[in-house]
Amino acid sequence: MKKRLLVALILSTNILRAQDYTWPTNASQWLTSTFGESRPRRFHAGMDVKTWNQVGYEIYAVRDGYLMRMRVSPLGYGRVLYVKLDTGETAVYAHLQKFSDRFQNIAEEEQERRGRYTIEKQFAAGVLPVKRGELLGYTGQSGIGVPHLHFELRNVRNQPVNPLRMGFKLADQTSPTILSIAVRPLTAGSMVNGDFRAQILPVNSHANGQYKIEPAIAVSGKVGLAVSAYDDAAGVNNRYSVYSLKFFVDDQLQFQAHYDELNFDLNHYVELDRDYALNRNGYGQFYKLYKEPANRLSFYSHLNSLGGALLCREDEAANAAVAKTASRLSGLPDERRDNGSGRAGSSAELAWGMHTFRIEVGDYFGNVSMVHGRLLAGPAYRLEPILLSSDDKALAIKQIVSAGPNRRAIRDVEVHVQQGGLSPAASARSLPGAALFQWKKVPVELQKIFDPNAEIDRIQLDDSTNAQLIVDTVGADLVRLVAIDANSLRSLPYFIPVSVYRGPALPLELKLRREHFATYLRLEIEATQPLIAPPQVMVSSRSATSGAGNTTLPNFLPVEPNLYIAQVPLENLNGTIIIEASAEALSGQRAVAMDSFLITAVPGRGTGSLVSTDRKMQMNFWSGSLHGPLYAWVETDTLAPVEAWSAVGGVSYRCYPKDVPLAEGATVAIRFAEALPAPHQLGVYAHDGEEWEFVDNRLDAAKHQVSARVYNLDDFAIFRDDQPPEIGRCEPLEGSRVRDDRPTIIVDVRDLMSGFESEESILLRLDGRKLIAEYDPERDVIFATPKQPLAAGRHEYSVRAIDRSGNVAEKSVSFIVP
Secondary structure, three states: OHHHHHHHHHHHHHHHHHHHOOOOEOOOOOEEEOOOOEEOOEEOOOEEEEOOOOOOOEEEOOOOEEEEEEEEOOOOOOEEEEEEEOOOOEEEEEEEEEEOHHHHHHHHHHHHHHOOOOEEEEOOOOOOEEOOOOEEEEEEOOOOOOOEEEEEEEOOOOOEEOHHHHOOOOOOOOOOEEEEEEEEEOOOOOEEOOEOOOEEEEOEEOOOOEEEOOOOEEEEEEEEEEEEEEEOOOOOOOOEOOOEEEEEEOOEEEEEEEOOEOOHHHHHHHHHHEOHHHHHOOOOOOEEOOOOOOOOOOOEEOOOOOOOOEEEOOOHHHHHHHHHHHHHHOOOOHHHOOOOOOOOOOOOEOOOEEEEEEEEEEOOOOOEEEEEEEEEEOOOOOEOOEEEEEOOOEEEEEEOOEOOOOOOOEEEEEEEEEOOOOOOOOOOOOOOOOOOOOEEEEOOOOOOOOOOOOOOOHHHOOOHHHOOEEEEOOOOOEEEEEEEEOOOOEOOOEEEEOOOOOOOOOOOOEEEEEEEOOOEEEEEEEEOOOEOOOOEEEEEEEOOOOOOEEEEOOOOEEEEOOEEEEEEEOOOOOEEEEEEEEEEEOOOOEEEEEEEEEEEEEOOOOOEEEEOOOOOEEEEEOOOOEOOOEEEEEEEEEOOOOOOOEEEEEEEEEEEOOOOOEOOOEEEEEEOOOOOOOHHHEEEEEEOOOOEEEEEOEEEOOOOEEEEEEOOOOEEEEEEOOOOOEEEEEEOOOOOEOOOOOOOEEEEEEOOOOOOOOHHHEEEEEOOEEOOOEEEOOOOEEEEOOOOOOOOEEEEEEEEEEOOOOOEEEEEEEEEEO
16 A cells, blocks of 8 residues: 555656746657766766657746857867756756757857857846746757757756656656576686676567576675676657666565666776677677676665675575575565665675576566576586496496585586597687587486485496496497586586597697686687596796796686686786697597696786886876776787878787776877977877777877877777868858858868867868858768958858878868859
């Protein structure tokens, strides 16, 4: 009853609010973007109203108030009005074509007074009052973006709030679409589906917004989930951000988020709210269902003790304690679960075994989609089968024993055989880690469940009649065993050769691959032949400054007979890293592989520098640069020629990892030769994966270096911009006779390298007098219309453009007014 009364109260409050606020435009009541969507290093702070790719629709005051501020700029919001409402809130209308007449006249007078297009003007309370429903201006495409109305509502603290909270009713009965989920290992030692990589898992769609993931997802250590989803509405093709997220495990709420209000000062934390690494690596946008320790955003509630992340301990005693606690808390409502976080929620720790999970994704109007799945929690374990006999006809196994002091109760076993020779195919794999062996499942029956406490009859080990498992091996070369314990946990695969070596084989070679993650390395060793045992690998590091070093012997886990993976924490690595690997094949051949690289460790709230091996590039970090510790390295590479561009030094600096977000950024400084002429033409450029783009050109002539502030690690190089801007189409045309005595002057102007610092870099004059011209950087055009009619006769307009490197282009055109 209380719940129904609360819902009724909320609905009635929204209805009242909707009656108090007028929809801001007559363009439509459809949206193209919603509050909280992801933009580069920021959130979308309002809602975008669809204007059907047209300009000129009316915009209205949503409540009584007064105009407190106007701004006109070719960048960002373009023409924008800020209206202080009688509630103390601020309504923001951006990307306008023009203001209403009384505001437009004020803006133009201010432009003439200042002699420039870009202006900003503040107004005191009561100077320019507005009434609810009053015409304020017209929709456009000024600033950045296609035609639309960007509308914001800010609270009394000038922080954006979701405008839909004002009770606006939009036609939306469509549930969000869920595309996939991601499960990411968060710490060294954590695994998902038997690997140290994040796993992206597609969902199967069912009716009424219900989705499912099969099979169960195996997890161990500390892991976090994320979901890829979007919202939409019938009648338009736009995809929106979702409004709410909930994550449950065993029907207990672990994480909840609502995108209601944001803080401009915390905008860059969008790179922690979403999975930056997955997005940077081309997998799309994923909403994290856990809060990173460094994340200061306030969208979240009902967090478990790990902020929504999950932990599965490897120690059996700790697991027993977790299971006992879970049993005690089962059935209790969320508000009675004390998880030590100060908020209601469930325990972040998973007992070994099967768990259900549910993710709920909602829009603002209550449409919800759900994805259901299962988590199989528990650490991977090795097998030590006790063999009785093995030949090319049958394999007899006495016991399936788990390795280590804590023996597992094995309840089932899966057996596969491989035929076709002991050497894997020589063709390249399509993906790292993809299997080269083709396995065929063999139906077998386990004679009895292995009891970890039972004594093994050693006296009868040579008696095949006592075999617990017999495998038909006719025509087989290898047998793969995977055991399943009493908690449904699967073992690591165990490989048994059942035939003699068949030569000639491929010469034994080892391929050593490393993959960098935020806090650990994933190492992979692939051999051209099946190995007799896991490879022996030593990872050693030595600091270039202190000379101190350490050595790690990573534990390699089997994936295939010739493929092993391991994980190496980065926290103890700094300086020169050397990886030495050796292995022996079933054929008796041995091989070695080596790799070396440099790692620079920068503390999370400390300072540090990443320096290239040629000492000419340096990336400097300060105390606010990072969200957490960074383990970085840089590779120097020959710079590929760029058509018509002049490279300096002939090298590029590839800085890694590229998928770790920076908090406040870093400074990249690159030195150039002392005798290099015209250093003012130099700039730092970054490669975005497709082309080089100008970043900045802060010149320090004394140090012979040029620098730039950057917000992610990337490929950097110095280019010289000695090319003047390009001036293209000019209207009116040279020598033409115009029909209008106030002709609009339009000039296409662009710069291919360093670009323009502002619209002041492009000067448009008519008969020697400066025009207040509007520059559109997205369309590379500048235009202006004379305020007064032109006298009959010949007139001349000129354009002068200067780029950031000081290159100048000029052009003059004359025309005739009849």
